[in-house]
Amino acid sequence: MGSLLRIILQRLALGLLTLLIVSAVIFGAVNLLPGDFAQAVLGQSATPEAVAAIRTQLGLDQPLLLRYADWLWDAARGDLGVSFAQANFASFTGRVDPSATVAAQIAPRFANTMFLAGVTAVFAVPLAVGLGILAALWRDTPFDKGANIATLSSISSPEFFVAYILILLLAVVNPVFPSLSSIFPGMSFGERLEKTVLPALTLTLVVTAHMMRMTRAAILNLMAQPYIEMARLKGMRPLHVILRHALPNALAPIVNVVALNLAYLVTGVVVVEVVFVYPGIGQLFVDSVKLRDIPVVQACCLIFAAAYILLNLTADILSIVSNPRLRHPK
Amino acid sequence: MSGWLWTLLALAGLAALAFAGRAGARLATGGAPRFRDMGFGEAFGWALAGAAVAGGVWLWLLPGAVYFRWAVTGFALCAVAAFLFRILGRHVGPEPTKRLFRQMPLTAAFGILAILVYAIVAIFAGWIAPHGQEAVLGAANIVPGGDPAMGGNPDFPLGTDRIGRDILSRLIYGAQNTVGLAFATTLLAFVLGGSLGLLAAVVGGWLDQVLSRGVDVLMAIPSLIFALLLLTIASVWAEGARGLLTFYMVLIIAVIDSTRVFRLARAVGIGIVVMDYVEAAKLRGEGMGHLVFREILPNATAPLLAEFGLRFCFVFLTIASLSFLGVGIQPPLADWGTMVRDLAQFINFAAFAPMVALAPLLPALAIAILTVGVNFVVDWMLHRSSGLKS
Numbered sequence: 001m002g003s004l005l006r007i008i009l010q011r012l013a014l015g016l017l018t019l020l021i022v023s024a025v026i027f028g029a030v031n032l033l034p035g036d037f038a039q040a041v042l043g044q045s046a047t048p049e050a051v052a053a054i055r056t057q058l059g060l061d062q063p064l065l066l067r068y069a070d071w072l073w074d075a076a077r078g079d080l081g082v083s084f085a086q087a088n089f090a091s092f093t094g095r096v097d098p099s100a101t102v103a104a105q106i107a108p109r110f111a112n113t114m115f116l117a118g119v120t121a122v123f124a125v126p127l128a129v130g131l132g133i134l135a136a137l138w139r140d141t142p143f144d145k146g147a148n149i150a151t152l153s154s155i156s157s158p159e160f161f162v163a164y165i166l167i168l169l170l171a172v173v174n175p176v177f178p179s180l181s182s183i184f185p186g187m188s189f190g191e192r193l194e195k196t197v198l199p200a201l202t203l204t205l206v207v208t209a210h211m212m213r214m215t216r217a218a219i220l221n222l223m224a225q226p227y228i229e230m231a232r233l234k235g236m237r238p239l240h241v242i243l244r245h246a247l248p249n250a251l252a253p254i255v256n257v258v259a260l261n262l263a264y265l266v267t268g269v270v271v272v273e274v275v276f277v278y279p280g281i282g283q284l285f286v287d288s289v290k291l292r293d294i295p296v297v298q299a300c301c302l303i304f305a306a307a308y309i310l311l312n313l314t315a316d317i318l319s320i321v322s323n324p325r326l327r328h329p330k
Numbered sequence: 331m332s333g334w335l336w337t338l339l340a341l342a343g344l345a346a347l348a349f350a351g352r353a354g355a356r357l358a359t360g361g362a363p364r365f366r367d368m369g370f371g372e373a374f375g376w377a378l379a380g381a382a383v384a385g386g387v388w389l390w391l392l393p394g395a396v397y398f399r400w401a402v403t404g405f406a407l408c409a410v411a412a413f414l415f416r417i418l419g420r421h422v423g424p425e426p427t428k429r430l431f432r433q434m435p436l437t438a439a440f441g442i443l444a445i446l447v448y449a450i451v452a453i454f455a456g457w458i459a460p461h462g463q464e465a466v467l468g469a470a471n472i473v474p475g476g477d478p479a480m481g482g483n484p485d486f487p488l489g490t491d492r493i494g495r496d497i498l499s500r501l502i503y504g505a506q507n508t509v510g511l512a513f514a515t516t517l518l519a520f521v522l523g524g525s526l527g528l529l530a531a532v533v534g535g536w537l538d539q540v541l542s543r544g545v546d547v548l549m550a551i552p553s554l555i556f557a558l559l560l561l562t563i564a565s566v567w568a569e570g571a572r573g574l575l576t577f578y579m580v581l582i583i584a585v586i587d588s589t590r591v592f593r594l595a596r597a598v599g600i601g602i603v604v605m606d607y608v609e610a611a612k613l614r615g616e617g618m619g620h621l622v623f624r625e626i627l628p629n630a631t632a633p634l635l636a637e638f639g640l641r642f643c644f645v646f647l648t649i650a651s652l653s654f655l656g657v658g659i660q661p662p663l664a665d666w667g668t669m670v671r672d673l674a675q676f677i678n679f680a681a682f683a684p685m686v687a688l689a690p691l692l693p694a695l696a697i698a699i700l701t702v703g704v705n706f707v708v709d710w711m712l713h714r715s716s717g718l719k720s
Contacts, residue, residue, distance in 0.1 A: 021547050029563060143375060149437065152709065156643060156701035158650050160670055161694035164677060168687050169397065172680045179678075239371065267552040271651050275674075285555075286655050289562045297562050304555040312550075 008317055015313040022305050023075070027068050030294055075302060078103055083288070083296045102299045106281060110303065112183055113273070113280035117265050119196055120203040125258055128208040132215025132254075137242055139220065151209035159268055163202045163275040170198065181278040199276045203268055211261050218253035222246045252322045259315030266307050348377035396684045412440035438710035444703030448505055455506040461496040463503035463664040468494050474692075475685040489689055491673060497689055500664035504693060508653075508665045509700065511576070512646040515584045519645065520638060523588030527595025528622045528630070531603050542596065545589045553586050554648060560586075561657050572660035579649070579658055587645055594637050598630045605629075632715055639708035643701045650697050666693035 083102050135147045154162070171179035181195045222228060223246060231241045270282035277283070281300055288296035352373040355365040389398045416439040419431035431439070451458060461467060467490060474489040474497065483489075488497040530538040548556070557579075564578035602608060603626065611625050652658030653667025661668065673690035680687035 018547070018550050022550050025547060025551070026559065029559060138375065141375070142379070152705050153698070153702050156705045157698040158647050158654070158694060160654050161698050164670070164674065164690060164694060168677055168680055168691070172677055173397070237369070267554040270554060271654065274655055285558065289558050289657055292562055292566055294562065297559055301555055301559045305551045308552045309550055
């Protein structure tokens with residue numbers, strides 16, 4: 001048990017280190033900008049007051065390393081700075097509205113995105129694992145071949161294609177669900193769920209395909225093992241062979257697959273949120289990219305990267321915990 | 331909640347149908363081994379398949395299900411085209427390709443056909459397209475289908491967009507721009523990632539460490555997010571010059587994707603470096619260039635080629651997504667992602683004229699068919715080279 005704890009702590013430290021380096025990359029990338037950063041972003045038409053406000057806001061007169069340390073320290077405490085749009089505004093009114101910082105802007109949208117990802121996961125994970133087991137059980141039957149073609153097509157289609165087909169079928173031709181996810185604070189859970197159905201369904205279709213293929217591959221990988229053959233030879237029924245002997249051993253790869261696909265959700269969410277005008281963090285990110293609002297872009301990027309690293313780390317740790325062979329490395 | 335209830339009821343009905351059907355077949359055939367030894371799972375599968383077929387027929391006959399009929403027709407046409415193409419390949423051409431076509435599954439034949447068609451359209455776009463990609467033709471918002479009674483115009487078979495550009499021409503030019511740029515990006519990513527990866531494998535030591543750790547860091551950021559961050563910076567750099575921004579986008583995606591190529595090239599290269607013939611070449615005193623390009627690269631082509639197909643799909647989808655978000659390929663060029671975004675609102679009128687929905691869906695479909703095709707071919711190649719049977 002002691003060694004297991006040590007491995008997990010090691011991984012955690014490694015993940016933290018990765019996050020630190022990634023934050024440095026994100027910070028450094030923005031500082032690739034030539035000359036006066038504030039002037040370059042705001043353009044020639046910006047008022048000198050706005051440029052000055054941003055310059056003090058970002059402390060552009062300080063050395064690079066100090067600025068990075070400041071930014072990181074503030075971010076760790078939840079202070080992600082003030083967006084350019086806000087700094088521009090503040091230069092006229094002369095004060096910064098505390099409810100309009102990047103953190104205040106991101107927090108509710110982050111919760112919305114988590115809700116979307118959560119709903120998707122609740123639908124997608126059982127569906128994908130179940131279908132993957134069935135495909136492995138009925139391999140090389142028409143079901144398996146049909147599933148192969150369907151999943152491959154679903155993986156290869158861009159998210160917005162799936163999204164628009166769902167809008168066309170379920171919102172326009174048969175008005176079952178709303179095509180725009182207008183979510184307000186203070187909405188009841190049922191209403192929120194109804195508005196989230198179409199984006200969640202889109203993500204489910206894309207993610208399920210990935211997960212199902214990997215689950216099938218993980219189980220089939222094991223089916224050639226001698227103990228599976230033994231179980232089959234002693235007259236066990238095929239479903240029992242899979243559930244009793246193959247599945248427990250395939251658990252590590254499957255858990256890994258699930259976590260990796262949840263990490264994939266992090267990026268998939270961006271396009272889907274834009275299609276359905278879902279007020280999540282991905283939409284804010286894309287809007288800020290278009291507005292070149294660098295503090296917001298930096299903050300969103302950091303959050304996405306952190307979520308991605310965290311999920312990958314979880315996959316790593318779970319696969320160690322569930323696999324005795326990895327738990328006691330030679 | 332009633333939805334769940336109906337699903338459960340339908341499942342129970344199917345189970346009953348499977349049980350009754352199996353029992354009936356046993357009775358009718360007098361307990362033939364085919365039915366006597368049939369598990370309940372298989373019977374349920376048959377019942378499910380029967381229900382699916384019945385549901386499909388019912389949908390086909392439903393007058394309102396236009397899109398379902400289109401989808402089934404389109405799918406059938408694709409299958410027939412692939413089948414005919416495979417027959418053609420089996421009888422025309424040199425002996426090796428004939429043999430290749432003989433073992434080919436239908437999906438792979440479809441993929442090769444799709445790639446060929448896209449390549450031809452992309453190369454000859456200037457000759458095929460009836461109008462220029464930027465030409466504003468005066469008649470805006472024409473409905474696809476060319477039927478004047480429905481708001482169409484035979485001169486523009488797929489209609490025109492909000493400012494009156496011909497959608498068919500833009501689709502054809504889109505093949506040139508979107509596919510061409512994606513291909514160039516992938517090529518760049520391969521030159522960069524492949525050569526660095528093989529170099530890291532050959533040289534090893536600190537160079538390998540530095541490159542590999544750098545790649546690890548870049549891969550820890552989700553690629554679409556990283557691309558969006560770098561594009562923000564590039565857009566400040568480009569100062570509104572749209573051509574330049576497209577060029578930066580190609581560079582950015584190439585660099586981000588080269589990290590994935592680097593990983594594979596290094597892994598494959600390390601396996602080859604320890605071979606005796608590489609040792610012999612080293613002892614002969616061959617230079618680094620000879621080692622990488624003459625000894626290792628030819629032996630690493632098969633996995634790298636398969637990776638090229640998959641990487642192309644990723645790059646293509648990334649570029650399409652970025653364009654869809656409005657930060658990828660920039661406006662005067664026709665491209666599929668941007669077209670989907672611009673035409674998306676037409677979908678809201680689909681209840682009145684089904685054809686209208688085609689306008690935004692066709693560019694998206696064009697993206698999907700190419701990636702599906704490439705994936706089918708790569709799937710088949712991997713299956714062949716690994717000799718996997720399951």
